[in-house]
Amino acid sequence: MENTEKKNAEIETTNAESIPAPVVDFAALEKLAETAQSINSFSDYKPGSATATINAEIEEAAANLAHGLARCDTQKQKDDLKAKFESYKKKIVSYYLDYYKNEASCPSVLISGPANFPTRKKAAQNSRRDSLREEYKRLESLKDSLRGGWNMSISSDDPEAADALQRKIEALKKSHALKIAANDYFRKNKTLAGFDGFTPEQQEQASADIAKWQLKIPFPSWNLSNENAEIRRLEERLKALKEQKENTLSGWNFNGGRVEVDTENNRIGVYWDEPKRGADLEEVYKQNKDLYMPRLLWSPRFQRWQCQNNPQNLRRLYGSKTYAPADEESKKAIEESKKARQEAREAEKAEKEQKEAKAAENRKSRAHELQAKQDELKKIGFILKPGQLSFVSNRLADYMKAGHGIRRKIELGNNKLLFVEISYNHAWNDCRENKYICVTIEEAERKETGCAYSGSGFMTCTLKLRDVPESEKRQLATLAKYAEQYHENEAENDARIIALYEAYKAGKLPLVRRYYDMGQELEPTAARAFLESWKPAEDKKPEQEKPEPMPEEAPKQQQPQEKEPMPTPAIYESFKGEQLSLF
Numbered sequence: 001m002e003n004t005e006k007k008n009a010e011i012e013t014t015n016a017e018s019i020p021a022p023v024v025d026f027a028a029l030e031k032l033a034e035t036a037q038s039i040n041s042f043s044d045y046k047p048g049s050a051t052a053t054i055n056a057e058i059e060e061a062a063a064n065l066a067h068g069l070a071r072c073d074t075q076k077q078k079d080d081l082k083a084k085f086e087s088y089k090k091k092i093v094s095y096y097l098d099y100y101k102n103e104a105s106c107p108s109v110l111i112s113g114p115a116n117f118p119t120r121k122k123a124a125q126n127s128r129r130d131s132l133r134e135e136y137k138r139l140e141s142l143k144d145s146l147r148g149g150w151n152m153s154i155s156s157d158d159p160e161a162a163d164a165l166q167r168k169i170e171a172l173k174k175s176h177a178l179k180i181a182a183n184d185y186f187r188k189n190k191t192l193a194g195f196d197g198f199t200p201e202q203q204e205q206a207s208a209d210i211a212k213w214q215l216k217i218p219f220p221s222w223n224l225s226n227e228n229a230e231i232r233r234l235e236e237r238l239k240a241l242k243e244q245k246e247n248t249l250s251g252w253n254f255n256g257g258r259v260e261v262d263t264e265n266n267r268i269g270v271y272w273d274e275p276k277r278g279a280d281l282e283e284v285y286k287q288n289k290d291l292y293m294p295r296l297l298w299s300p301r302f303q304r305w306q307c308q309n310n311p312q313n314l315r316r317l318y319g320s321k322t323y324a325p326a327d328e329e330s331k332k333a334i335e336e337s338k339k340a341r342q343e344a345r346e347a348e349k350a351e352k353e354q355k356e357a358k359a360a361e362n363r364k365s366r367a368h369e370l371q372a373k374q375d376e377l378k379k380i381g382f383i384l385k386p387g388q389l390s391f392v393s394n395r396l397a398d399y400m401k402a403g404h405g406i407r408r409k410i411e412l413g414n415n416k417l418l419f420v421e422i423s424y425n426h427a428w429n430d431c432r433e434n435k436y437i438c439v440t441i442e443e444a445e446r447k448e449t450g451c452a453y454s455g456s457g458f459m460t461c462t463l464k465l466r467d468v469p470e471s472e473k474r475q476l477a478t479l480a481k482y483a484e485q486y487h488e489n490e491a492e493n494d495a496r497i498i499a500l501y502e503a504y505k506a507g508k509l510p511l512v513r514r515y516y517d518m519g520q521e522l523e524p525t526a527a528r529a530f531l532e533s534w535k536p537a538e539d540k541k542p543e544q545e546k547p548e549p550m551p552e553e554a555p556k557q558q559q560p561q562e563k564e565p566m567p568t569p570a571i572y573e574s575f576k577g578e579q580l581s582l583f
Contacts, residue, residue, distance in 0.1 A: 026051070029097055036103035039111055050100065057092050061085060061143045068148035073167065074160035081146060088142050095135060102128045156241060156308075157266030165238045172231050179219040179227070182206070186218055243344065244310065249337040252330030254323045261309060262302075268313055269304040270296055270323070276305070288320040311341070408486070410494050417444045418497055422482050424468060424475075435468040437478060439582065441497055441527075461500070461522040463531075465582070478580070485582045496534050496583060503530060531583040 033050035037043070065085045072078045106125045109117055154164045178197045185195045192203045206218045244263075251260035257272040278298070285293050294313040296305035307313050317323045318334050325331045408420040421440045441461045465482065469475050486493050503509050504522055509530065511520040 026093075026097075029054075029093075029100065032097070032100035032104050036100050039107035040103060041108075042111075050096065054093060054096055057143075058089055061088050061092075061146055064143060064146035068146050068152075071148040071152060073152070073154060073164035074158050076155065076158040076160065077148075077152060081148070084142065085146060088139065088146070091142070092139055095132070095139060099132055102132060155266075156244075157264075159264075162238060162241050162245070165234055165241070169231060169234050169238065172227060172234070176224065176227050176231070179224060183217045183219055186210075192218060240310075243341075247311075247314075247337060247340075249314065249333055252318060252325045252333060253327055254330075255326050256322075259317060259323055261314070262306075263309065265302075266309045267299075267302075267306045268294075268309050268317065269299075269302060269306045270317075271304055281305070284320075284322045287322060288316075292316060293320060410497060412498070412501070415445060418442070418501060419444055420486075420493075420497055422465075422479060422486070425462065425464075437465045437468060437475075437482065439463045439465060439482075441500065443501070461504075461524065461527045463524055463528050463583075465580075481580055482582055485580060492536055493583070495536060496531055499534055500527060500530055528583070 029050050030047065034045040034047075037045035062085070065081060068081050069078055072081065102125060106118060106121045109122075154161050154168070158164070181197055182192060182195060186192055192198060192206050195203060198206065209215065210218055247261070247263075249261055251258060253259075256274070257270060260269045260271065262269055281296060285295075293316055294307040296307050298304075299306050314337075318325060325334055410418040410420065412418060419440075419442045421442070423438065423440060425436055425438045425440075439462070441463075443460075466478070469478055500509075500522075510523045510526050512523045513520055
């Protein structure tokens with residue numbers, strides 16, 4: 001944020017003397033413009049209007065240049081923008097000269113009349129107008145590029161590239177830390193008002209974005225991840241630039257010429273004793289096709305064949321048959337360069353291993369912390385037995401090591417399943433998140449692969465039980481209590497859910513439209529009323545004749561098996577006198 005304000009201030013205080021004065025005055029241009037006006041319009045020509053039009057174009061380009069210079073990171077970028085501005089000045093003057101010359105080449109039929117009108121000449125004039133229109137579009141694009149922005153990339157051959165990349169990385173890291181601080185502040189206060197890192201205008205804008213896009217935090221995880229990826233990319237590029245500058249190899253001799261490393265222009269130049277043409281180099285590529293030889297391009301400026309200077313191109317050149325070093329001095333220089341790169345790679349490997357060891361230690365510490373939390377849960381009796389209903393809780397995933405948890409599965413036959421889940425849910429109301437505990441019933445279909453999944457076209461029913469308690473232990477205890485309540489009458493509750501599903505299939509229950517996929521689901525109030533009023537059907541079995549007991553044997557009486565009582569956690573004492581209604 002500070003960088004933006006600083007650059008805006010620089011735009012206003014840009015030295016006007018560094019921009020060439022946009023003044024153009026050509027007598028020939030005025031004469032052509034006057035002729036074009038007289039043979040194409042009934043109105044008189046206003047003297048100096050053509051020159052004023054060109055000056056207005058150049059003044060607008062100069063304003064764009066001032067804006068672009070303030071955004072430059074290096075002197076090379078500033079020099080490139082100034083050279084582009086000078087090129088634009090010449091091209092815009094040339095364009096208007098061609099434009100008025102074309103307009104003066106043939107009169108309008110309204111001025112000259114239709115008699116003996118030069119139609120072919122007029123057709124050629126119209127064709128030239130089309131080409132001039134395309135040329136003007138290119139000039140407009142060139143003028144817009146003077147403002148900088150997307151085309152202000154940092155070139156590797158820029159002498160200040162390393163410093164510019166370092167400044168850019170530091171600015172991104174500062175911005176990243178500010179975004180994390182803004183997220184933490186918003187989580188605590190549910191607003192950005194009063195956050196020191198933002199101005200009042202930025203706070204209002206961030207609040208408007210949160211309301212518009214229904215964000216939980218001002219800067220979502222994908223935004224922070226993208227910024228981290230950009231920081232890593234720039235750090236890798238900065239590292240490559242530093243390695244390139246540390247390269248001590250200046251060149252070597254080969255049979256038939258010499259290779260020189262031009263670090264100033266970031267190029268590798270190849271000078272042949274006998275001049276070579278492009279067709280001659282094709283034989284070189286064929287001889288070294290297994291090395292992916294870099295394509296050499298002819299440079300009229302330096303009068304040499306050249307390619308970009310990077311470690312890959314260097315290795316492929318001196319490792320080839322054609323450009324292999326021919327004398328002992330060249331071989332020694334290359335060996336020293338290889339040795340220096342090998343030492344750098346070993347140092348990098350050692351640093352990487354050190355970071356991995358530190359990360360492994362942190363993971364081990366995290367595992368110990370999770371185990372301690374698990375032991376704490378066991379002490380208060382929150383671990384449910386196998387076969388009981390589990391639940392989903394992203395917030396307590398670390399405690400339960402459950403991730404998305406296990407849901408109650410009811411088989412319906414014909415590869416149909418019903419999932420019953422006790423979990424946390426949330427709903428947005430007036431841009432505020434309301435969390436509650438609910439029971440979700442969902443239909444699913446088992447595929448041939450053996451996995452079961454649900455889709456948007458299947459029945460879904462979510463029944464709200466209660467709001468989420470504030471205490472974290474209390475939340476966990478509430479979920480466990482609901483799960484225990486379902487497990488106590490497991491068969492009856494399963495039958496209750498199946499009866500609801502059958503009523504849904506028979507069309508006896510009202511449906512509502514889903515807000516997220518435009519499908520339909522059961523109306524929660526009607527579904528809850530059905531579950532509460534449902535009673536198990538009494539099975540009437542036909543009476544069977546009882547066989548007469550044998551006189552010598554008495555009938556054996558089976559004693560009922562006692563059901564193992566559920567453990568009672570200490571925190572369940574807080575539920576005394578409170579009713580938790582599942583259905």
